[in-house]
Amino acid sequence: MFLRNWLKLLHFMGLEFWLPLPILGVAFWLGGNQLTEKVLSRPYTTVNKLQADVQPEFYLSMHVLFIQAEVDRNAGVTKVFVQPINASLNKSKFQVATTDISQIEIAIAKRLEMSIDDIRKLVRYQIIE
Template structure:
């Protein structure tokens, strides 16, 4: 009878709850260790590749409105601003370590994916 009263007193104080917390913590600790080992030992080799949509880039380059070039001979750098009429991308800025015009036109045509004659028409120095 005395043990039953002691058990009721312990139950009213919440000892059943407090004594179960370390057991719950131990279960979570061991479970998270198991999950961590499974995740860290997983192979990350993936056969799926990210394919970029290059059509959008080509369409954007066809919408070039103007190319403004500032050649800084003293710094040995050319600053290029490309303005487009694309709805998302209005301007692109480039910096080339080139000061000669023909080399700059060639580098721009390669970067923008346009023929050199078209770049030459759009350039303003």
């Protein structure tokens, strides 16, 4: 009977909901501590290790803004103008002794030490007849 009156009093005051919350909070706190300790104490092995003595796989001799190629079919040569991104660097000019587009791209790629795909993205052709 005493318990029944006690529950009615708790229900009347609205405390039957609020009283279990600290118990749940303490349970989550202890469970979280146990889980954190378990995760942080497990061994951690790395497969890939840092190798500082290896040279980079790519090398870009200059950062290029655009490449303009003037193809002179009458003379059989192509004049190439290279504009670097940095304005303080000198513009590069050179000639290629071919008018075939694929050969021009290969020659520019060798000269600038870049990939042919990068050259194709940057080059603009002007054909002079």
